[in-house]
């Protein structure tokens with residue numbers, strides 16, 4: 001039985017989907033927002049340090065669950081494994097209203113101008129599909145601003161000479177510095193670097209009707225008990241619902257996007273909370289499931305006209321899966337410096353994002369969020385045993401004295417790092433699961449190794465008496481910063497969506513989330529995902545009002 | 551709706567060993583618990599601060615093996631038995647009965663053995679979870695590890711001001 005048709009179905013209530021739903025609903029379209037996860041409240045958030053979105057040894061805090069959502073991974077030597085959703089290698093982000101934004105660390109970076117012109121800046125990188133974006137920083141600038149003011153960002157980027165031109169400052173001042181910040185700031189200055197306050201999607205003062213951060217220990221990976229962290233779940237999604245034009249349906253798992261004989265999308269089929277198959281027809285469909293699940297859904301939506309899935313005529317859906325290669329260093333200070341002042345991360349430099357001789361890019365470097373005791377267990381330098389008296393001694397003496405600096409190296413996209421629909425394994429609902437394979441480009445490893453050395457030098461200048469690096473292996477990268485699987489481009493032969501996030505072959509089908517990123521910047525991605533969602537929604541609404549999506 | 555075969559991740563475990571009705575363990579036999587306790591005492595020994603045994607790491611493991619780690623039951627059963635048989639092979643007695651020095655020697659040997667090393671690594675990681683993780687999961691009794699590290703309590707600054715504990719749902723307050 002089909003439900004009442006609407007103007008738009010948006011699939012996924014995360015960073016991208018939440019914004020699109022609100023923009024369309026405000027423009028007067030009737031919208032159904034489908035989300036496979038639940039809408040969590042602070043009662044569900046008990047700051048469980050073994051079960052959250054960052055440390056999931058006892059399961060994911062905010063989905064998906066291990067029982068119903070397996071994936072298949074293929075490692076570099078071709079070994080296949082079936083993994084539960086909280087296991088290492090699954091490349092999880094989240095499954096809940098707000099998506100990753102409910103529990104993220106909330107760093108709110110604009111990419112730099114060069115990040116949209118990587119190919120023009122660095123030329124061809126052999127073995128990589130590195131390319132320019134079809135849009136520029138200037139195209140997104142007004143939408144970055146909208147995200148910063150509407151979702152809410154605190155910080156101060158004015159001391160950073162490398163940031164791209166911006167019209168307005170951030171709406172909130174930074175949180176006061178913690179001890180690590182006070183140590184690292186003068187050290188960076190002494191090195192001739194340009195430290196500043198990380199922009200964060202976190203209230204430093206009351207904003208948008210919600211209180212300021214109470215500076216707790218458990219931020220990244222957890223929901224905020226005082227609602228000071230700003231995500232789509234406590235900003236745009238409530239606003240979308242308030243228009244009365246948007247209906248949010250949680251615990252609804254979309255199975256496929258349906259198309260007709262004219263090659264247009266007609267709506268979606270999804271499993272409702274009782275696992276009954278429902279059909280929701282719509283004039284247009286927006287896919288915002290995150291980079292892995294969006295690709296999977298397009299690949300699983302096959303029909304006579306689209307035998308290999310939607311948008312996949314040239315076999316680009318699911319390709320170029322990327323994330324960030326995190327490397328950095330730990331430093332041991334002579335005295336205890338732990339002040340328990342959350343979120344912990346607060347200071348960054350962008351001196352090494354570009355302009356590194358011989359390297360096609362780089363990374364922003366920042367101090368780390370508070371390291372919880374169990375997380376610290378594996379942060380030992382070489383030479384310290386993993387167990388026994390010596391390990392316990394290390395924990396006891398080092399925990400309060402450690403600083404960590406790391407950064408997200410911008411990756412060289414690899415065509416064969418990819419999402420496929422697995423030919424055999426199905427999830428609980430009978431839908432073919434994502435099959436992930438591929439690895440990192442060697443130049444990505446090279447850049448990230450150079451970044452670790454920069455981090456280590458900063459720590460040494462700050463007075464660390466012992467430092468050690470954290471480097472990356474060659475395996476697949478995606479995870480919380482997953483991106484790139486439905487590349488945006490002007491040429492339909494080498495991309496999946498056009499510059500307005502519209503699937504090349506299907507005028508009323510859009511992909512609006514991290515999937516469209518051509519490259520992923522040397523920064524955490526979410527503010528760019530948000531900016532693109534505002535930008536693409538604007539265009540969509542204009543076309544809709546101008547007579548439809550031909 | 552047509553539901554097709556669902557392939558669960560991991561290995562399904564079966565509780566094969568017999569337990570007496572009065573056992574304090576949900577999963578371990580008393581003998582297994584004794585071995586695991588001795589292993590944990592080596593992984594996080596007691597010194598001026600509490601170690602794994604005082605922190606209740608064995609209870610944590612026992613509880614998780616009846617919960618989230620259920621799929622690992624067979625791995626544990628086999629791993630514990632293998633360590634005990636190595637102990638008998640090289641030192642003539644079960645692991646828990648060996649002097650501490652011999653236990654340590656044996657573990658150093660086990661760390662080099664590609665067959666048992668994976669289980670020992672798994673146990674080490676789980677013991678760390680039980681010792682340094684949140685007490686709600688059955689380990690880190692009286693927050694002993696957090697006291698050792700000097701991590702203050704209550705864990706959330708301002709928690710008193712913002713206590714979301716819901717007594718109506720039977721939730722216990724934090725303090």
Ligand SMILES: Cc1cc2nc3c(=O)[nH]c(=O)nc-3n(C[C@H](O)[C@H](O)[C@H](O)COP(=O)(O)OP(=O)(O)OC[C@H]3O[C@@H](n4cnc5c(N)ncnc54)[C@H](O)[C@@H]3O)c2cc1C
Pocket residue numbers: 011012013014015016017034035036037053054093094095096097098099100101103104105106107108109220221222252253254255288289290291293294297480481482512513514515523524525526527529
């Ligand atoms: C612990 C953590 C820390 C992070 N820290 C930062 C940070 O500091 N800064 C930063 O920039 N980024 C951070 N991120 C990453 C950021 O959250 C993601 O980049 C962002 O949320 C991705 O947005 P998206 O719209 O692509 O997908 P998501 O936000 O993942 O949203 C996708 C949604 O679609 C739903 N969905 C998927 N498939 C289906 C289906 N078939 N049917 C129905 N619904 C479906 C999912 O459940 C999900 O809710 C962090 C993430 C995590 C988890």
Ligand code: SF4
Pocket residue numbers: 202203213214215216217218219220222223224225226227228229342343
């Ligand atoms: S550090 Fe601040 S924003 Fe983060 S969870 Fe704690 S109170 Fe909320």
